[in-house]
Amino acid sequence: MLDLSTTSPKPKVISGATGDWELVIGMEVHAQVSSSAKLFSGASTRFGAEPNANVAFVDAGMPGMLPVINEGCVALAVKTGLGLKAQINLNSAFDRKNxxxxxxxxxxxxxxxxxxxxxxxxxxxxxxxxxxxxxxIERIHLEQDAGKSIHDMDPHMSFVDLNRTGVALMEIVSRPDIRGPEEAAAYIAKLRQILRYLGTCDGNMQNGNLRADVNVSVCRPGQYEKYQETQDFSHLGTRCEIKNMNSMRFIQQAIDHEARRQIAILEDGGKIDQETRLYDPDKGETRSMRSKEEAHDYRYFPDPDLLPLEIEQGWVDDIAASLPELPDAKKARFMGDFGLSDYDASVLTAEVEAADFFEEAAAGRDGKLAANWIINELYGRLKKDEKELAESPVSPAQIGQIIDLIKSDAISGKIAKDVFEICYTTGRAPQEIVETEGMKQVTDTGAIEAAVDEVIAANPDQVEKAKANPKLAGWFVGQVMKATGGKANPKAVNDLVAAKLGL
Structure with missing residues (x-):
């Protein structure tokens, strides 16, 4: 376990004309619930449907239509809360935001x-x-998504697509604990990872299924510590909200620009207006959208069409019992059970699909070797071909077969790479490739010794050099491997060369 009291990173510090400034960031992440139906209707949530195809009467605001809560969405919100070690409120209620x-x-x-x-x-x-x-995490609440306004189809008209209207969102609200652009991106990545492990949100940022409103303010060093002591937000400076960010790279860029914009205003004697802003990635800057509303501006009141939501502790306990192994626990297990490094375990648990792929390939085998083959060979080849792991032509079982062939001395590491390439391009089984292509490693010491003797006899000058400088013995090893088509057992070759040269 990490001791967070001693391992927390230092806050991002920006030096201004009048001294240093620190960043303070809070985030409101909107995560689309992985439900096939909307929060209060049975309309489909399928992405990519024709405009206004997935709209029920209640979604369209037709008179007399009453919302009916989707129990599956409630269950997934509870599951998310449990995955974030959060308090589950057995009594909650819905309000209208006008x-x-x-x-x-x-x-x-x-x-x-x-x-x-x-x-x-x-x-x-x-x-x-x-x-x-x-x-x-301060809270997670359920809410409806809005529709989408489209302005680029006709220069004289705007269009409205209500397909997203009523889609269930979980708004995950953090405390202002994030202290820099890199931490903000890392927070989104970790939250996305947990949601995907839980299966409560697919985390697809490109489709808008995971997006963030980023609250940014700046303060002088020491002010954040005063906030922690008093919980008085005035120590943190006035915040501005950057809406609808769906790219980790753009989140970092927007935070950096917004912080420097605020510092320039403050150092020029001005004040920060609390407002909502948008980020323009083409210009690399934020721009004002509207003044920041407070809760009273929306005239919140309890929704008269929905009863308070009451859930039973036993139901929550059943959901808790069904939780999958989450990323931190899986990473710790991979390091403990398979002896993986922190880096390798992090790479292999970044996505649940990668973790499952590794576990199948490494089952009953050398975990470090399996990790090496997946991270270096398979991932490298997939990246070259611009493919995802789900598109891999090589299965976990085939990776496992290659490892078995290496460990049994049937093939060398060098031959294994050739086997992998054939497997990748043809889909053939590694064992069958080795047999039919004559790639099996030569382990007969008599045959290897004959090859060593032949190379030594043909190169007397190199023998004398190697005896004077033992490092040159590698030349003989290379010549023997070349003579045997790379099939000789490398360890046996090294041992015989050293013995024959008296090294």
């Missing part, structure tokens, strides 16, 4: 302001080996 926008046909969004389904939790964000930050 505002007008063309893609919000009801004229309000159903959300949970006063009584969220999930309370305080945490995410442990690793910032390098042995270094981590604990980011506190």
């Amino acid at each position: 505002y007008f926008y063309p893609d919000l046909p009801q004229g309000y969004q159903i959300s949970q302001l006063y009584h969220p389904i999930v309370g305080e939790g945490e995410v442990i964000v690793e910032m390098g080996e042995g270094v981590a930050r604990r980011v506190r």
Whole structure:
């Protein structure tokens, strides 16, 4: 376990004209619940459907249509809370957040302001080996997504697609515990990883299924510590919210630009207006969108069409019992059971599919060797071909066969790479490749000794040089391997060369 009291990274410091400034960041992450139906209707959530194809009457705000809670979405929100070590509230309620926008046909969004389904939790964000930050989760609440306004189809008209209207979102609200752009990206990556392990959100940022509103403020060194002591947010400076970020790279860029913009204003004697801003990746800058609303601006009130949500502890316990092994636990197990390094274990647990692939390949085998073949050989080849692991032509079982052939001395490491290449391009089984292609390693010491004698006899000058400088014995090893087509057992060749040369 990491001792976070001693391993937390230092905050990002930006030097201004009048001294140093520190960044303070909080995030509101909107994660689309992995449900085939919407939060309050049976309409499909399938991505890529024709505009306005996935819309029920209640989603469109038709008169007299009443929302009906999707129990599956509630279960997945609870599961997410449990995965983030959060408090599950057995009693929660829905509220109406009132505002007008063309893609919000009801004229309000159903959300949970006063009584969220999930309370305080945490995410442990690793910032390098042995270094981590604990980011506190303030709450997770369920809410409806809005539709989408489209402005680029006709220069004189705007269009509205209501397919996303009513899709279930989990809004995961952090405390202002993030202290730099890199930490913000790492936090999103870790949160996405946990959600994907849990199966509660697919984490697809490109499709908008995971997006973040990023709150940024700057303060002088020492002010954050005062906030921690008093929980008085005034020590942190006025924050600005950057809306709808769906790229980790752009999140970092937006935070850096916004922090420097605020510092320049403050050092020029101005003040920061609390507002909502958008990030323009083409210009690399944030721009004002609107003044930042407070809760009272939305005239929140309890939704009269929905009863308070009451769940039983036994139901929560059943969900807790079904939780999968999460990334931190899996990483620790891989390091303990297979002897993997921190780096290798991190790579192999980054995605649940990669972890499953490794475990199948390494079952009953040398875990370090399996990790090496997957990370270096397979991942390297997939990257070259611009393929994902799910598209791999080589299966975990085939990786396992290659390892078995190496460990049994049937093939050398060099031959194994040739076997892998044939397997990758043809899909043939490694064992069959070795047999039919005549790639089996020569382990007959008599045959290897004959090859060594022949090379030594043909190169008397090199013999004298090698006796004077034992490092040159490698030349003989290379010649023997060449003479045997790379099939000779390398260890046997090295031992025989050394013995024959008297080294």
